[in-house]
Amino acid sequence: MSRPQSAPDVDLEALQAAAEEFLQLFHTENPAAGSAELRIAAVRREIDLTGTYWHTPDELVFGARVAWRNNERCIGRLYWRSLQVRDLRDVSTAGDVAAHCFDHLREAYNGGKIRPMISVFAPETPTTAAPRIWNEQLIRYAGYDLPEGKAIGDPRYRSFTTQLIQRGWRPPVSPGAFDVLPLVVETLAEGPRLFELPSSAVQEVELEHPELPWFAGLGLRWHAVPVISNNTLVIGGISYPAAPFNGWYMGTEIGARNLGDNDRYALVPEIAVRMGLDTSDEATLWRDRALVELNRAVLHSYRSSGVSITDHHTESRRFLIHLEREERAGRTCPADWTWIVPPLSGSQTPVFHRYYDDANAGPSFVTDPETVHRGLHGAPPAFR
Numbered sequence: 223m224s225r226p227q228s229a230p231d232v233d234l235e236a237l238q239a240a241a242e243e244f245l246q247l248f249h250t251e252n253p254a255a256g257s258a259e260l261r262i263a264a265v266r267r268e269i270d271l272t273g274t275y276w277h278t279p280d281e282l283v284f285g286a287r288v289a290w291r292n293n294e295r296c297i298g299r300l301y302w303r304s305l306q307v308r309d310l311r312d313v314s315t316a317g318d319v320a321a322h323c324f325d326h327l328r329e330a331y332n333g334g335k336i337r338p339m340i341s342v343f344a345p346e347t348p349t350t351a352a353p354r355i356w357n358e359q360l361i362r363y364a365g366y367d368l369p370e371g372k373a374i375g376d377p378r379y380r381s382f383t384t385q386l387i388q389r390g391w392r393p394p395v396s397p398g399a400f401d402v403l404p405l406v407v408e409t410l411a412e413g414p415r416l417f418e419l420p421s422s423a424v425q426e427v428e429l430e431h432p433e434l435p436w437f438a439g440l441g442l443r444w445h446a447v448p449v450i451s452n453n454t455l456v457i458g459g460i461s462y463p464a465a466p467f468n469g470w471y472m473g474t475e476i477g478a479r480n481l482g483d484n485d486r487y488a489l490v491p492e493i494a495v496r497m498g499l500d501t502s503d504e505a506t507l508w509r510d511r512a513l514v515e516l517n518r519a520v521l522h523s524y525r526s527s528g529v530s531i532t533d534h535h536t537e538s539r540r541f542l543i544h545l546e547r548e549e550r551a552g553r554t555c556p557a558d559w560t561w562i563v564p565p566l567s568g569s570q571t572p573v574f575h576r577y578y579d580d581a582n583a584g585p586s587f588v589t590d591p592e593t594v595h596r597g598l599h600g601a602p603p604a605f606r
């Protein structure tokens with residue numbers, strides 16, 4: 223096909239190439255889907271006519287699953303084929319996006335037997351801007367600066383919380399350590415809009431320790447389902463900026479990082495003191511000992527509440543099985559050592575003791591600095 227000489231569209235060339243590469247992959251891995259050549263020719267015409275193309279439902283499902291398979295940071299990829307894909311590409315208004323996100327949370331929770339799931343909302347096209355979700359995850363806890371230099375809640379979201387309060391969010395009368403932030407959905411037509419999460423969408427686990435009776439008295443909790451909501455799903459050159467997805471938690475994400483990190487809930491010193499450890503001398507390894515008990519509490523509590531969770535030893539072994547399977551299928555498995563190795567007892571897990579392949583092309587979850595900033599600071603808006 224010929225295009226006007228005066229306006230060679232570099233982006234369309236790139237889109238054609240990305241589409242073709244993806245469709246080749248789709249047909250190679252799905253031989254029953256028919257002729258790659260016919261589909262590629264049809265998509266080429268569609269792009270020439272409209273500047274974009276529409277994935278078939280099967281292509282969307284495959285693309286989303288492969289984006290997970292390609293996610294270098296994820297240790298839990300053994301089950302990538304089981305990802306449930308909610309095709310919501312006809313949903314684009316803020317209220318509808320929010321409502322479907324809340325349905326996603328309920329469906330993914332599934333009474334505690336968490337289902338890996340993605341909801342794919344309207345794509346970016348040459349004529350319509352896709353909706354954006356500002357929050358890093360559908361469920362995140364507010365962080366507040368209190369008078370006298372005190373702080374409460376999740377420090378990671380202090381700035382985000384301040385910004386949402388400026389935009390009209392009313393926090394609870396007495397702010398708590400685990401106040402769920404509203405969801406922010408921005409569309410070109412409506413600007414950013416705030417939606418309070420219904421309690422039916424927010425499942426949480428109260429933390430207790432299997433042997434330390436005082437632990438429950440700390441009043442700690444965490445949400446059951448981690449739904450990452452500010453990554454863009456890219457399949458064959460098409461971007462889906464609103465495509466929240468979840469798996470289930472690995473205990474260390476909560477016990478070693480969210481509750482343990484010094485710039486998050488920073489609970490290790492308090493737990494060490496409650497345990498009666500000697501915190502005056504680093505060489506007693508009081509930090510390590512307290513961190514282990516915090517992680518035991520997380521695993522124990524999710525388990526006894528019947529909410530899916532995995533430990534880092536089991537998950538490391540599963541990841542090596544995944545690597546083997548990928549190799550046997552003739553594929554490389556991209557992985558980032560710094561993300562794959564668990565933050566607790568790294569060298570006790572097999573994933574520590576090896577190197578990994580670098581990222582490949584193909585379906586992926588991506589983010590950009592502005593989106594990252596928006597998820598942490600509630601600005602700048604995507605459409606100005």
Ligand code: ARG
Pocket residue numbers: 298359448450468469470471472475476480
């Ligand atoms: N580390 C993030 C958190 O604690 C969640 C990232 C995704 N984790 C997962 N198991 N799918 O909130």
